[in-house]
Amino acid sequence: MAFTYAYPHPAVATDIAVFTLRRGALNVLLIERAGEPFKGAWALPGGFLQPDEELDACARRELQEETSVEAEVLVHFGNFSAPGRDPRERVISVAYLALLASDELRLQADTDAAQAQWFALDALPELAFDHAMILKHALAALGARAREIQPLFALLPPRFTLSQLQGAYEAVIGEEAEKRNFRKMVATLACVRETEDFVHGAHRPARLYEPA
Amino acid sequence: MAFTYAYPHPAVATDIAVFTLRRGALNVLLIERAGEPFKGAWALPGGFLQPDEELDACARRELQEETSVEAEVLVHFGNFSAPGRDPRERVISVAYLALLASDELRLQADTDAAQAQWFALDALPELAFDHAMILKHALAALGARAREIQPLFALLPPRFTLSQLQGAYEAVIGEEAEKRNFRKMVATLACVRETEDFVHGAHRPARLYEPA
DNA sequence: ACGACTTAGTGTCGTCAATACACAAAGATG
DNA sequence: CATCTTTGTGTATTGACGACACTAAGTCGT
Known part of the structure; x- marks a missing residue:
């Protein structure tokens, strides 16, 4: 099956930085990539927007599919559109921030994700794509919102x-x-x-x- | 020329709510649409993302092309992704807010597209697409930022x-x-x-x- | 020239939120 | 029952915010 357009269209994906508290410290949920590119590297969960799907719904669905996590709070905090950020094709990343209660930490990986795992912020692995930058922006956005309790x-x-x-x-x-x-x-x-x-x-x- | 993908890709566009002060009141810059859909209706300036173009650059370029305005401040404040929001095809709108000094109000009367014009917020025409909603969100985002002077x-x-x-x-x-x-x-x-x-x-x- | 007008610019007080700081209350444990 | 640890509270000081009235400076009209 092929989809043809008169002008080039970028792919659109959502990436989600999910945070929770573990032993009093903020942790972020990462998945180990099962396929190329960056196979075996850690990345933020996320994936491509489907036809007739809203961006918020895409973020929620991808999170559920890749990590079996149901986010309570999902907030858009930025877009990432640098042309070379995905080696396969042009991908616009719509970035979300999610928060999760610490007692709902049942994780489960699917085919896209070899495994999902929580990482303390001071013990992060190398991240795929530009996800290190996305995560940095997520933390800034989270800090700005937290003062409202x-x-x-x-x-x-x-x-x-x-x-x-x-x-x-x-x-x-x-x-x-x-x-x-x-x-x-x-x-x-x-x-x-x-x-x-x-x-x-x-x-x-x-x-x-x-x-x- | 045709562009073919294995999966459906949405189109990605930027829309910009440009504000300025005229006679002490906030005004927004609208363009009259030259083509279908919504031909003859007023809309926020904006247009499609080009290959290898960042979203910020797209907003800046479209604004310049359609209204000959060089924005000083350009801030992303939200995405709009409702599936039916553009009758032609799926279009994800990346929305920006721009501010312009009031003495730089040289608008090009003879652009190729129809005309661009300032509107006071209490005298807005009907807007094309979902631009009324986008404008509402733009005003909220602007109000939130203004307290920092x-x-x-x-x-x-x-x-x-x-x-x-x-x-x-x-x-x-x-x-x-x-x-x-x-x-x-x-x-x-x-x-x-x-x-x-x-x-x-x-x-x-x-x-x-x-x-x- | 001078008086009237209009806008620019300032000081004070009361209130309320943010900071710093020290001790009493309650239950668990040995 | 003494000790330890965590919960939970009061007060004084500072600085920001809101309300309020007057003086300063220049223009304009006569």
Whole structure:
């Protein structure tokens, strides 16, 4: 089957930088490429736009197919269009940022992806294509959004302690926050509602909160 | 000449919402479509991505070709990919926002395409395609950026008075600002440098400032 | 020339958010 | 039951933001 056009058309693909929290640190989901080019290298999940498919839907579908991950938050943060960025043909990459709660880490690879794996940001492998640059932009976009707190909920379970929320905030922002000031900020934003339940750990129980 | 691919490829185009200030109000640049579809309707300037052309360059080129306008600031703010948005074929629109100083309003009346014209936002004609929605998103993106003041410089001449800057701010934000508070904010941001020159108008001369 | 007009430009106060800082409360563990 | 660790709170200071009224400087009309 062949598709013919009067003018050259680029291929259009989505690439997704999926982040989660593991042991308090931000991790990104990468797949090992099963085919050429860059066979065996690590890359962001992603793939080609299908006919009559919206870009958002493409990102969601590719993520599901390649890693069996259902993203809660999916945000477009940029396009990458350098002519030589894919050696096969011209590919415009529409880049998305996704956040995932840490307890939904069931990973599973399919044929496009030999395997999917989480990587801490300070232990990244070499990345295929221009994905290192895409990832850098994803982190910047994520940092810019995190100050509104709301996006962080996607990194946490449905109910969470304020310490967990602060941990997510610190991991994304990349710096530490004062506990009392952070709690005051959250209170000012009025973006969480306290529940009547507590989580009992090794020490004083912590109250659970949920998104307001 | 024909271009054939093993899988369907969408067309990729850029559309640009160019804003400027005219008589203190924000205006947007529209072109009258010379051909089908939507012949005779008004639309955002834009056009198809060429082989080996970056998206940013495509937006800049199309703007120049269709309206003879050289954009100072060009910012990507979203993609539009609804399958039916162009009746001819699948077209992914990569949308840009541009700002132009008001004294560079030489529009070419005799371009090959129909005419280009500025429209105040409260006197818009019906727009072709989904350009009304794209424009709505452009305004939202512009409003979000304007609070940092810096982007507004592109709407003004190289040197400007604080009243002009405030006028641009108000036009973009869509609400009035207190003169003293605005000046204090600008002073805090330290984003302008005062010059030794004054502009002499009908009344007390105003000091000229330039981007810091 | 001079008074009226119009725009440029400034100071203060109250409020509220952001920063820094120290201690009490609650439960787990040995 | 003493100790340890984590949760959770109050206060003082600073700096930004909002509201508010007046002086400064030059033009224009008479």
